[in-house]
Amino acid sequence: MSHQDLLRPPDTRVVELDIEGMTCASCVNRVEKKLGKLEGVEATVNLPLESAYVRVPAGITDEQLTATVEAAGYTARVRQPHRPSQGTSEVTDAQITSGDTGEAAAPGGAAVEGDHLAHGGTAAQLLPRLLVAAVLTLPVFLVSMVPAFQFANWGWVAAALALPVVTWAAWPFHRAAAINARHFASTMDTLVSLGVAAAYLFSAWQLAADPRMTEHPGMEGMETGGLYFEVAAVVTTFLLLGRYLEANAKKKAGDALQALLNLGAKDATILHDGVEQRVPADRLQVGNVLVVRPGEKIATDGVVVDGNSAVDASLVTGESVPVEVAPGSAVTGATINTSGRLLVKATRVGSETTLAQMARLVSQAQTGKAPIARLADRISAVFVPVVLAIAAATFALWLLFSGPDVTGGELRSAFTAAVAVLVIACPCALGLATPVGLLTGTGRGAQLGILIKGPQVLEDTRTVDTILLDKTGTVTTGVLAVDATAAFSSFTEDEVLRLAGAVESASEHPVAHAIAAAAKQAMHDDGALPAVQAFRSAPGGGVLGTVEGRLVVAGRTGWLEDNGIPFTGGQQEVLAAAEAGGATAIWVAVDGTPAGVISLRDTVKEGSAAAVARLKHLGLRPILLTGDNAAVAAQVAAAVGIDAADVYAGVLPEGKVEAVRRLQAGGATVAMAGDGVNDAAALAQADLGIAMGSGTDVAIEAADLTVMGNDLTQVAQAIELSRKTLATIKTNLFWAFFYNAVGIPVAALGLLNPMIAGAAMAASSVLVVANSLRLRSFGR
Structure with a gap:
C-alpha cells in the first residue's frame, strides 16, 4: 500500500480506469477536469498507460466515472482487480491431471490485464496509413513541384492520388478534430484537419472551376490561386510520421510491468505424498511444498522447511552477496537457489507475492507521475482558435471592403486569402519540431549507447x-571480488590465497568462485591450482579438503569452531576489522591452525x-x-x-x-x-x-x-x-511559431498567394530539419 493510500480517508476507494481515445496533453487535462468536477473525486490521468488512477468518495459509482469520461469524448472501462486464491490446501493429483488447480495468475504471481499492456493497436493502425500516404505523396509532390515531371492535365492525377491521403490516411486527425468539435474544444488535430481539408478542397474547387488549368505542363494557373494538392499530402504524411513515432514509443510504456512479471518462474516442482510433480507456477496454492534444485528459481514466496543453501536475491534486492538460508528462513519468489537442494513451503501466491507487489509499485509510480505536456499542445489551446478566427475574419473583411457588389473575382480573392491563412498556419513545421529533433537526438544517442x-x-x-x-x-560492479588477504604467523598472503583457492575451486558457492578466480589470477605460472582431495562442504558454513597433503579449512567462524580450530584475540580483531569495513570475511586454516583472513568486496x-x-x-x-x-x-x-x-x-x-x-x-x-x-x-x-x-x-x-x-x-x-x-526542439518550435507570426498577417492582407504560402511552409520545415541535424555532431 502506498503512502498516499495510507493518508486517504477511510470512506474513499481507488478505481483504475482504462481510457481510449486520448491523443495529447490537452486530452489528459480535459479528462482530469471532467472527473474533478464530481464532488470529492481526485483523478490522475496517464497518457502513455492510457489509464486513470481515481480516488472516489462514498456515493460515487463506477458508472458515474465511466459516464463522465464518455461525456468528455473518450471511452472508459473500469479495470477489474485480480482476486487471489486464499485457499491453503495443496494441489491434488486430480487437480494436476485436470488442470483445475485454482484461479490462474500471471507468470511470476501477478495478474496481467491484457488490455492494459496491449498498446500496439494505435501504432499498428497508423503504420498502414503512413505507408499509403508516403507512397501516394511522392508522385504528387514531384508532379506538382518539378516541371520536368508534368504532363497534360496532371492536376487531375494529382487530385486523384492526393484524395486517399487527405481522407483515409488523415482520418485520425479528422476524427480527433470532430470529437473535440463536439465538445467545443480544439487541439493541433483541429488545425491539421482544417488545413489539410482546406488546401485540398480549395485546389479541387480551382480545378473544377477551370478543368483545363493544367492542360499545358508547367502552367498551374497562378492568376487563379494555383493547386495545392502536394501541400495537403505532404502535411498529412509528415504529421503521420510524427504521430507514428509517438505511438510507437507510447506502446512500450507498459512493458516494465510485463518484464517484472516475466522474472518469475514459469513452473514449479511440488512434493505431494512423496512424489514430485511439475505444475505451472500460476497454479500454486498456499501450503504447497516446492522442490528447488541448484540453479532453479524459487517460484513463490515461502519458508524453507528442509535443506541449506545460498540464495542469489540480487534480481529482487540488488545485493551482490548471496543470502544463506536454512530451515525456517524466509525466501522470496524469483530469487535463485545457487547451491543445495531446498524444500520450500509456499506462504504467499498470486498477487500477494513480493514480485507482484513490486509490479504494483511500478504501476502506481508511473500513474502518479504527471505527464509533461508538449509545448505545441500547451500553446494549441490558444493558437488554434486564434488561427481559425483570423481566417474567418480575413474572409469577412475582404468581402466587407469589397462593397455591396461582390463579384466572382472578389469572392475568389477573399477565399484565397482565408485559405492562405490556413495553409501558412498549417502546422507542418510545428508538427516536425518535436519528432524530427527527437529522432535526430535519439539517433545520435543510440550511436553513443544512450x-x-x-x-x-x-x-x-x-x-x-x-x-x-x-x-x-x-x-x-555488483560482483564480489577478493579485496585483501591477511596472513598469520609463518604463512604468506600468496600461500593463503593459493591454498584457499584450491579448496574453494571444488565448491559452487559464489564466494568460493571469487576466491578461486583471485587465486588463479595471482598464480605466476599457468594459473592451475593444486588438486583437492577429500573435499567436503557445509552449506552456510564453509569447505574443507586436502591440498598438497595439508588439511585446508575455509569458511565462517562457526565452521572453523566445529572443526576444532582455535583463534587468538589478535586474529579475531583482524576479522572484525575487515567486517567493520564492509567486507565479507572468510577464515582460512591449514592443518588446524588459522593461516589468514580473505576479504571480499563489491568493487x-x-x-x-x-x-x-x-x-x-x-x-x-x-x-x-x-x-x-x-x-x-x-x-x-x-x-x-x-x-x-x-x-x-x-x-x-x-x-x-x-x-x-x-x-x-x-x-x-x-x-x-x-x-x-x-x-x-x-x-x-x-x-x-x-x-x-x-x-x-x-x-x-x-x-x-x-x-x-x-x-x-x-x-x-x-x-x-x-x-x-x-534546446534544439525549443529552437525548432520558436522558428515554427515565428514563421506563423510573420506569415499569417501577410496572408491575411492578401499579399501571399497560397502556393507561395505552401512553399514558405515547406521552407520552414527544411529549416527545422536542418537545425535538428546539427545534433548528429554531438560528442564528436
Missing part, C-alpha cells in the same frame, strides 16, 4: 538538480569517481542509495567522491521509492540511476529514471533514459545529450 524514451524525458533533464545513484551494479566500477565529478559539474547533487549496511555504503561513497551526508544505507525497495518522494516533497527535482528490479519502482517515481544497460529488463523499461554501457560516465553524457536535444 536510449531516450520520449520528448517528456527531455523536459525532465532540464530541471533535474538531484541524482540518486543505486550502489550495486551502478556505482559498483567500485572504473570511472565512477570521474562520473560523479562530471555530474556535480552539471549542477547535480549526487546521493548514494543502497540496501547494504552503512559501513559498505560509506566506503563506496568516499571512493567516488560523494559526501557522507548524502548516503542512504539499508534502504529496502519500498524505501527507495519513499526516498525519491521525500526529496521531491522537499522541492528537489530527482533523477534516479539504477539497474536492478529493486530499483524499478524508484526509477518510475523519479522525475527522471536512468537505467544502466547492464541491468535487468524491468529497470530498463521503467526508466526514461537507458545507458547501454556499464559506465556511469554515460549517465552524465545522457543528461547532456537530453538537454541539447531539448
